[in-house]
Every structure is written in structure tokens, then in C-alpha cells.
Amino acid sequence: MIKRTCLLIDDEKQDDIFPTIIEEGKKYNLDIECFQFNVGNQERRDLLEKEEISLEKVVKVFKEEFKGIKIDLIAFDWNIGSGIKGPTIIKYFNDNDIRKNVAKILYSGVLKEEIEKLCDDYRNNSAMKFKVIWEQLNTLLTTNALAFACTENYEVELVQQLRKIEDTIESSIEEELRKFPDFIFKSGFPNKQFKDKTFGEIADIIDGDRNLRSDLTKEISQQIIAYLTEKI
Numbered sequence: 001m002i003k004r005t006c007l008l009i010d011d012e013k014q015d016d017i018f019p020t021i022i023e024e025g026k027k028y029n030l031d032i033e034c035f036q037f038n039v040g041n042q043e044r045r046d047l048l049e050k051e052e053i054s055l056e057k058v059v060k061v062f063k064e065e066f067k068g069i070k071i072d073l074i075a076f077d078w079n080i081g082s083g084i085k086g087p088t089i090i091k092y093f094n095d096n097d098i099r100k101n102v103a104k105i106l107y108s109g110v111l112k113e114e115i116e117k118l119c120d121d122y123r124n125n126s127a128m129k130f131k132v133i134w135e136q137l138n139t140l141l142t143t144n145a146l147a148f149a150c151t152e153n154y155e156v157e158l159v160q161q162l163r164k165i166e167d168t169i170e171s172s173i174e175e176e177l178r179k180f181p182d183f184i185f186k187s188g189f190p191n192k193q194f195k196d197k198t199f200g201e202i203a204d205i206i207d208g209d210r211n212l213r214s215d216l217t218k219e220i221s222q223q224i225i226a227y228l229t230e231k232i
Helices: 014-024 055-066 086-093 109-123 130-142 154-165 168-180 199-209 209-230
Strands: 001-008 030-038 073-077 079-081 101-108 148-150
Touching: 001 154, 014 030, 014 154, 014 199, 030 154, 055 086, 073 079, 073 086, 079 086, 086 101, 101 154, 168 199, 168 209, 199 209
Parallel strands: 001 030, 001 073, 073 101, 101 148
Antiparallel strands: none
């Protein structure tokens, strides 16, 4: 079976749907491992600042808790709590190069209603500037989410998105780097961008920079070919 991992970011615990996701994945020969990161849940007070969600703390704790884990898909709830919306967190992750290359989806039972409300508020309030509504819509449009799913049966959409993900040399390298986050390349490794960096640090760097991701892939490919080539 093909191994895949997914992470659910929600203000409520999602353990109860993990078995449904796992069983749905088996229909397509997927061995799915599920994780959750509860943001907005009062049990996670380490993510709060003055009783409000701190995105800086969210990112800091996320890096610590998932540094050794390869994630294939992140699913974000629309309503996270304390006025924070799923699209805001997705945009914050992407803007700060946090798992930027990982596929993301947004799930909600109120997406249509939320957009209708924004439009109605604008139509019914002549004092409301277009900039106010556009900023909220623009955040949604620029999340780079792969898909939007309703809350009901969203686990089916999640599995469908996992089916579309293909393994690449780049993703395989990143997976190995995250497995051993505290390891360091030998001093003779030629690429200076990664000198004295741990595997975990390198994984974070290449996740946010496509050019360096490509450079590392080429370098490792060349090293492997040189190592495996029989001397003449």
C-alpha cells in the first residue's frame, strides 16, 4: 500500500473521524496516517497570547511538534476560534515558508454562507468600503488551497486529494531529512547553503525555497551516481 500522511488543523478534536479516513483510504490502496493540531482549543493555552490565538506561537509549536514528520496534506477548518479563520492560517503558513510545498485544503459547512454574508454586508451598508470586503475575499482567494470541502463527509474529499499526490525525488529526500532532523551532512558536502545545518533545518529551508530544493536534489543525485559508479 502507498503510505500517506494528513494533518487536520481544527479547534475541535478530530480523532473520531480518523478511522473513517483510514478505511476510505484502503479503498484506493492508501495507508493513511492521521495527525491533528488543535488550534483555538482552550486545552492548547500554549498557543494563546492574552487569551487570543497567536499565529507566531502556532508556527513555533507546529515546528516543534511536527519537525520529524513528513506531511502529504494539511486540512484546515474554516472557523478556528477567536476570530481566526482557516484561510488566514493557510496564508500565514505560506507567507512564512511553513510547509509551503505541502498540499492544503479548506473544509467548512459555512463557506457559501460566509461569502454571501460578506456580499450582503457590502450591499446593505453604504459606509462599508470595498477594501474591507476585498481584503477578506483576497485572503480566501490567495490561500493556494487545492480544494474546498463541506464539513459533512469532508473525509472523502480529503482522501480524494491524497490520491492525487505523487511521490517525487524531492519529496522522498525531504521525507528522509525529516526522519533524522538532528543529523548533519559531512563537512565535505559541497553546497555551502546547507553547511553546518541539521537535516531538519535543511528540510525547512527547501520547503520554502524551490530553487534551493532543486539544488539539493541535483547535488544528492550527483553524489549518489558518483558513489554507485564503478571505477574504470
